[in-house]
Amino acid sequence: MRPLTILSFRRFSENVRFALILLVLTTMSCGRLPKLGEPAISPERQLYENCEEIPYLSGKWRFVHSIEAVMPGGKRGTLIGICLISSETGTIHSVIMTIEGFVLFDARYDGELLVSRSIPPFDTPGFARGQMEDMKLIFFRPEGKPIRTGILENGSPACRYENSDGMTVDVIIRPDNSWEIRKYGRNAKLVRTVRAFRGQAADQKWVPPERLELTAHGMMGYSLILKLMQAEN
Amino acid sequence: MNAIATELKGGEQMAERGVSGSCLIFAVFIGAALSLGWSDSWDGISSSFRDVRSVNAEFVQEKHMRILSRPFVSKGLFCYQSPGSLRWEYLSPVKSILLMHKGKAMRYTEKDEGLVRDSGANFQAMQIILQEITMWLNGRFTENPNFKVSLEPGRKITLTPKKESFSKIIMRTEIFLSPDPGIIESLMIYEGEDSFTKIGFRSVRLNETVNDSFFQKIQ
Numbered sequence: 062m063r064p065l066t067i068l069s070f071r072r073f074s075e076n077v078r079f080a081l082i083l084l085v086l087t088t089m090s091c092g093r094l095p096k097l098g099e100p101a102i103s104p105e106r107q108l109y110e111n112c113e114e115i116p117y118l119s120g121k122w123r124f125v126h127s128i129e130a131v132m133p134g135g136k137r138g139t140l141i142g143i144c145l146i147s148s149e150t151g152t153i154h155s156v157i158m159t160i161e162g163f164v165l166f167d168a169r170y171d172g173e174l175l176v177s178r179s180i181p182p183f184d185t186p187g188f189a190r191g192q193m194e195d196m197k198l199i200f201f202r203p204e205g206k207p208i209r210t211g212i213l214e215n216g217s218p219a220c221r222y223e224n225s226d227g228m229t230v231d232v233i234i235r236p237d238n239s240w241e242i243r244k245y246g247r248n249a250k251l252v253r254t255v256r257a258f259r260g261q262a263a264d265q266k267w268v269p270p271e272r273l274e275l276t277a278h279g280m281m282g283y284s285l286i287l288k289l290m291q292a293e294n
Numbered sequence: 295m296n297a298i299a300t301e302l303k304g305g306e307q308m309a310e311r312g313v314s315g316s317c318l319i320f321a322v323f324i325g326a327a328l329s330l331g332w333s334d335s336w337d338g339i340s341s342s343f344r345d346v347r348s349v350n351a352e353f354v355q356e357k358h359m360r361i362l363s364r365p366f367v368s369k370g371l372f373c374y375q376s377p378g379s380l381r382w383e384y385l386s387p388v389k390s391i392l393l394m395h396k397g398k399a400m401r402y403t404e405k406d407e408g409l410v411r412d413s414g415a416n417f418q419a420m421q422i423i424l425q426e427i428t429m430w431l432n433g434r435f436t437e438n439p440n441f442k443v444s445l446e447p448g449r450k451i452t453l454t455p456k457k458e459s460f461s462k463i464i465m466r467t468e469i470f471l472s473p474d475p476g477i478i479e480s481l482m483i484y485e486g487e488d489s490f491t492k493i494g495f496r497s498v499r500l501n502e503t504v505n506d507s508f509f510q511k512i513q
Binding site: 127129135136137141143144158159160161162163164178180290 | 387
């Protein structure tokens with residue numbers, strides 16, 4: 062076996078440096094927002110048509126969902142989620158319970174987060190905040206202003222929002238009236254995907270999706286399937 | 295004459311009413327005495343539950359919370375076999391089967407691909423409650439040192455957690471016993487004053503033979 066000399070150590074450190082530069086370049090190239098093709102009509106008009114006319118939840122709604130969760134590590138479980146949401150006040154009241162009716166989580170958000178009940182595994186510091194962020198992403202118009210609109214490579218019209226934190230949200234409407242939300246981090250990495258499936262809307266009003274699929278990407282990724290059981294307006 | 299006849303007839307009717315009324319009161323007293331017999335003391339309760347080998351029933355579960363405009367109702371089938379086997383099957387609105395046998399518990403829930411076994415940590419919290427329920431079904435209400443237990447009028451048993459940490463999860467549980475010996479009529483589990491679960495049992499059948507596999511496999 063060859064002894065480790067100063068020369069071989071230098072070569073080794075150069076190789077490590079090269080590998081790090083390559084890793085940074087690769088990461089930078091991965092984090093890229095999808096290209097939005099140029100609209101056929103004037104960008105301002107397209108922005109208005111695509112972004113301002115997208116129906117979002119309006120007024121006060123109460124939903125009961127069954128939630129099929131696949132948590133980090135592959136653990137699976139089914140829960141019941143009840144939420145009271147108001148687009149006017151921006152408030153959310155969320156309760157998660159077992160099928161047997163045992164309440165595991167109860168929290169309200171009205172600008173500030175108030176957790177009144179959290180039982181393991183829903184008692185971690187980040188859970189309540191993350192859960193409210195997920196609900197805001199699903200039900201509320203994205204924060205910030207629309208910055209761009211266009212057509213994705215698959216032909217679906219999309220509207221891009223950017224908030225003050227540098228997060229980007231794409232709202233994509235599909236021809237079958239289903240919609241998709243993609244949230245990107247500051248490094249343009251995809252962090253959340255929401256897919257919503259609903260019946261045909263007779264007018265431009267928001268219709269509660271019969272099924273919602275949320276995927277949190279990354280190391281601690283998880284996925285949720287929300288099936289609508291009750292909706293009241 | 296007719297007036298006298300009518301008066302006499304009325305008197306007879308009153309007398310008949312009086313006799314039937316007495317019979318009814320007597321029957322109510324006998325019934326009350328019989329029904330009080332098994333549920334007015336811990337000894338009576340323990341001995342009645344000792345005779346129960348199995349329970350088959352339908353159940354209706356109502357979840358009451360301030361966030362709900364009306365109770366969230368679930369329905370299903372319940373089967374218990376002494377000493378600790380349980381099958382708690384929800385038929386609606388979410389199909390789910392909870393099995394417990396020889397201390398091992400599992401839950402299956404209907405998903406797109408059919409009934410799938412749950413492995414979430416949320417199920418661990420439920421297992422603690424299940425252990426408690428099987429103790430009650432054995433008539434062992436007073437054995438858990440974590441609860442203060444009281445037997446109250448109206449065939450009601452109240453369990454209150456002694457530790458504050460536990461009372462934050464379940465404030466108290468009320469168990470209503472049936473007039474028929476060895477049967478729990480309903481449960482009220484209070485998580486807070488405005489959040490509680492009511493589980494009512496009906497079509498209860500006692501001591502039918504149940505195969506062990508019923509508590510081990512979803513079938």
